[in-house]
Amino acid sequence: MAAGKDGSVWFGTTRGAIRFKDGVWRYRQGRRWLPNDDVRGIAVEENGNAWFATAGGVGCIALEPMTLAEKASRYEKEMDLIKRTPFGYTSEVGLKRPGDKSEILYSDSDNDGLWTAMYGAGECFAYGATKDPGAKVRATQAFEALRFLQKVTQTGDIRPPKGYVARTILPGDGPDPNVGRIEGDIEHREKQDVLWKVYEPRWPKSGDGKWYWKSDTSSDELDGHYFFYPAYYDYVAETEEEKERVREVVRDLTDHLVDHEFNLVDHDGTPTRWAIYNPDSLNQDVHWWAERGLKSLSMLSYLAAAEHVTGDPKYGVASRELIDKHHFHTNAMIYKIHFGPGSGNQSDDEMAFMCYYNLVKYTKDPELRRRIMYSFYSAYLNEEPEMNPLFNFMYAAFGRDASVKNPWGEFTIRPSENCLEDAVETLKDFPLDRVDWGHRNSHRLDLVRLPRQQASEPYEPPRHNRGHRVNGKVLPVSERYFNHWNTDPWALDYGSDGTILGSGAVFLLPYYLGLCHGLIED
Incomplete structure (x- = not known):
């Protein structure tokens, strides 16, 4: 001692x-x-x-x-280490030796589009708050990277319908990622996921032969794309030419979804495994009941963002049809199946909050906005113990004067008194080191285990390595590790060996969003 x-x-x-x-x-x-x-x-x-x-x-x-701004600058400088391909896709990267950043090992990620979009959105908010020319350069690089994921799919012999976006890309002169793939897909469908798609090629090649692009794009990717585009349109695109480039991408993607019964349709003519939003599936198919809330919320937010960016009222008409005929607004009131804090799919929270943010910000339907604000509030309360600065700032941006009316009266739904304090505390507590060193906490006597009813999924067996502090909050970020905000913050142990370098976007996005909305000061 x-x-x-x-x-x-x-x-x-x-x-x-x-x-x-x-x-x-x-x-x-x-x-x-x-x-x-x-x-x-x-x-x-x-x-x-x-x-x-x-x-x-x-x-x-x-x-x-150091100030939060100085901390952000540290993360910004390290971001160049993890950008992959000339387009600068961002995810985590490998390290040849634990903790040694001198040799980086690059690889693709299924969610390159999502992580690049979230990083890019942070730079959009940064430019909106500071007008730093460097932020505009970084945001524009992210836009071009995401735009290319759409354009590359329309260049080869194998093409999905116009507007489709790829998951990611790999160099065309490298190993063929399709080799040996089909056997793994068959096994995955037989042993893990009966709805898994088995088809070839999963990685078509671009017309110029320079790139393989990955298909079977998920709803996660679309949530990221739609979160980024209106932020780029509002804060970064300043000339008419810049704005039209955003309109084109958003218009093509949204028309694709509307024209294909609210599904993302692959080059094989069928919807991708996860990007299914059509009313019949969500409301009638037993396989999709758990996805009903989030998928309905997502589609309503996509249409609101598309109407905002393009100015075309047809997307508002499509949204109204989904509400009047298929009850998407009611579906969205409960965004995921859960049983209190810590339960349910943690990845759904990240996607939902991006969609809540866009829907309440861009919808032209005041009644829909009032309904969704209450759903947003319920989601925020469920996430409050996580001290997540992204979620807290997103809700605080719109909820500080919010209220809800029901048959029993009018009630305030403002964020809690410690909402901003918790968010800033987490930003302050972020380790400067983004290497994935392991953490062990399950042996501690000062932590409370989550009860069986608050499992990630109801069918999971009891686990003793999920819990929280005695104040009800999850572990501080300095006592755990995560690459992205979709990691389970209720987990007590994180088994890593220091051979992954995570992205600083997990800090940069909430920091710049809070700064842009005036929730924190530079």
């Missing part, structure tokens, strides 16, 4: 170090913080820096005061 002059007290254990200061406990375990978890000696400098003698050598946890 060692005490610092700043009032902090450090405790060394065989499973990491513990810091106590101003009534707050912090757990520092794993290679993010220490050379080895077996702490054998501690010394604290006058400036508060703590030195640790461990079984794996000597390490230091230093205090470096």
Whole structure:
């Protein structure tokens, strides 16, 4: 044990170090913080820096005061390390040696479109808030990358209907990603997912032979594309030429969905596995009942964004048809099947909040907006214990003066008093190091386990490695690791070995969104 002059007290254990200061406990375990978890000696400098003698050598946890803007600048500089292809697709990347960023291993991701869109949206909000020319350059690069995912599909012998967007791309002079693929798809359908598509080629080639593009694009990707485009249109596209390029992409994609009964249809003439939004499937097919809320919310948000960007009222007409004939507005009142905080599919939360944000921002239907605001509020309350700055800022952007009327009266649905405080606390707590070092917390006695009823999915067996602090909040971000906001924040253990470098977009998007909406100051 060692005490610092700043009032902090450090405790060394065989499973990491513990810091106590101003009534707050912090757990520092794993290679993010220490050379080895077996702490054998501690010394604290006058400036508060703590030195640790461990079984794996000597390490230091230093205090470096900085603003959130300075922190954002650190992440921005590292983003260039993880951009893939000349278009700059962003996801996580591999490291040849744990923690060593000198040699990067690039690979594609099924969600390159989604992650690039979320990174790009952050740069749109950055330009909207700061008018930094660099932010415009980065946002424009993201737009061109996403636009190419649509254009590349229309260049080869194998083409899906116009407007279709690919998941990602690979160099055409590299190994053929189709080789051996069909056998894996057959096994996946037989053993894991009876609705999985088995077809060839999953990776068609562009007309110029330069790229393979991945098909079977998911709803996750569309949520990202539609979240990005109106932000780029509003905050970054300044000339008529720039705006028309956005209109074209949005118009083609939305017309594709409307013309194909609200499905994304692949080059084989059938809908992709997950981008199904048609009313018959959502309202009548037993396989889609769990997706009904999110898919209805997504489609209504797509149509609102399309009407805003293109100015074409036909998308509002299509939205009204889905509401009047197929009850999409009612479906969207419960965006996912869950049983309280921590339950349900955590990835659905990220997608839903992007769709909520766009729908309440862009819909021209005031009654729909009032309904969706209450659904948004319910979702926000469910997510509140996660201290997620993206979710908190998204709701606070529209909910600070919100209320709901029902047969029993009118009630406020403002965000909680600690909404912004929790969001900023998480941004402050973000480690500068985005390497995926593992964390272990399930052995701790100061954590509360989630009950069986709050499993990720109702059919899952009981698990003892999901829980929260005694204040009901999830673990601080400095005591866990995640690449994106779709990771389960209720998990207590994160098994990683330091060979992945995550994107700083998980910080940049909420930070710049909050800045753009005046929820935080630079």
